[in-house]
Amino acid sequence: MSASRLRRVAVLVLEGAKPLDVGIPAQVFSTRASMPYEVRLCGAAPGLVTGGDGLSYHVAHGLDALTWADIVFIPGYRHPDRDDPPGAVVDALIAAHRRGARLAAISTGAFALAATGLLDGRRATTHWHYTRALMARHPRVQVDENVLFVDEGSVLTSAGAASGIDLCLHVLRGDLGVAASNHAARRLVAAPYRSGGQAQYVPRSVPEPHGERFADTRAWALHRLHEPLTLEILARQAAVSPRTFSRRFVEETGYTPMQWVMRARIDMARELLERSQRGVEQIAAEVGLGTGANLRLHFHRILGTTPTEYRRTFAQGE
Incomplete structure (x- = not known):
C-alpha cells in the first residue's frame, strides 16, 4: 500500500445494528494526523x-463502499440467529x-460474516450469549467461545462490544505499530493491550471486576521489566501462592x-524500536532480555520478524 494513501475503512451498518458496535471502529479509525484512515459508514x-x-x-453510502474499502467492519446487530442478511450484502462481502x-x-x-461461508473451517468467536446459536446455525465454523477476538488473517471476529476495541487496536497495531496503537488506546481511555486469547468472562461465585484482580501486579511488573521477574516474585507481589x-x-489474561x-x-522493545535510535x-538490556541474541530469538518467535525489519517498517519518520 502506498504510504501516501489513506487506509480505507468501511463500517457496514445492518438492520438492528448495535450503537456501540457501530461507534467503535468509526471512532478508533477516525481520520486525524496520527491516524491515516478514511472511514465510511454504509448500509x-x-x-x-x-x-x-x-x-x-x-x-451516506451503499454497498459500493465495500468495493472501495481495505477493511470492512461488520458491527453486531439484533436477532442474528433468526435471519441471514440480504443476499446482496452477502454477495458484496464475498466480492x-x-x-x-x-x-x-x-x-x-x-x-x-459466517453467512458468506468465509468462516467455514476457520476459528471464530462472537458474544458469549450467542456462541451456541452460531455453532448451530453455522456448524462448519470452529466457534471458540472463550476468547476476546480471533484473527484468521483475512477474516477477523470479536466477542461482545468492548472486545471490538481490542480487535480494532489489534488491527491498528498490525498496520501502524505498537506506538500508534498505544496512542489510540490512551485517546480512548482503553487498555492498550488485551490478548485475543483472554477469556470473555470467568465464572466465579463472588462477583469480581473481570481482569482486575491482578491489575496492580501487572502494573507493578510493567515498571520492572528490566529486572528479574519470576512466577514466585509476581505471586509474592500479588499476595497469593504461585499456584493460585x-x-x-x-483465566484473566489468556x-x-x-x-x-x-x-x-x-x-x-517494539516501542523502543519505533521511537528511538x-x-x-x-x-x-532495557527490557530485561539480556542480550541482542535473546531479543532476536523471542522477537522472531512472537512476531515472525526481526527487530531490524520491524524498525524498518514502523520507525517514525520512515
Whole structure:
C-alpha cells in the first residue's frame, strides 16, 4: 500500500445494528494526523437504517463502499440467529474479500460474516450469549467461545462490544505499530493491550471486576521489566501462592504469567524500536532480555520478524 494513501475503512451498518458496535471502529479509525484512515459508514443502501436500542443511522453510502474499502467492519446487530442478511450484502462481502479486503466482525456481526461461508473451517468467536446459536446455525465454523477476538488473517471476529476495541487496536497495531496503537488506546481511555486469547468472562461465585484482580501486579511488573521477574516474585507481589496466581492469571489474561511478561517485554522493545535510535543490544538490556541474541530469538518467535525489519517498517519518520 502506498504510504501516501489513506487506509480505507468501511463500517457496514445492518438492520438492528448495535450503537456501540457501530461507534467503535468509526471512532478508533477516525481520520486525524496520527491516524491515516478514511472511514465510511454504509448500509445495504444509502439512507436510514433502523438500529437497535431505539437508535437509527443515516448512512451516506451503499454497498459500493465495500468495493472501495481495505477493511470492512461488520458491527453486531439484533436477532442474528433468526435471519441471514440480504443476499446482496452477502454477495458484496464475498466480492470484497475476493479482491483482498479484510472482513472484521464485532460481536454478532460474526453471523453475517459466517453467512458468506468465509468462516467455514476457520476459528471464530462472537458474544458469549450467542456462541451456541452460531455453532448451530453455522456448524462448519470452529466457534471458540472463550476468547476476546480471533484473527484468521483475512477474516477477523470479536466477542461482545468492548472486545471490538481490542480487535480494532489489534488491527491498528498490525498496520501502524505498537506506538500508534498505544496512542489510540490512551485517546480512548482503553487498555492498550488485551490478548485475543483472554477469556470473555470467568465464572466465579463472588462477583469480581473481570481482569482486575491482578491489575496492580501487572502494573507493578510493567515498571520492572528490566529486572528479574519470576512466577514466585509476581505471586509474592500479588499476595497469593504461585499456584493460585498462575491459575487465575491465565483465566484473566489468556497467558501464563511468564508468557505475559515476555510479551510485555517484546511490546516495550517494539516501542523502543519505533521511537528511538537505541541499538538492539541496549534495547535488550532495557527490557530485561539480556542480550541482542535473546531479543532476536523471542522477537522472531512472537512476531515472525526481526527487530531490524520491524524498525524498518514502523520507525517514525520512515
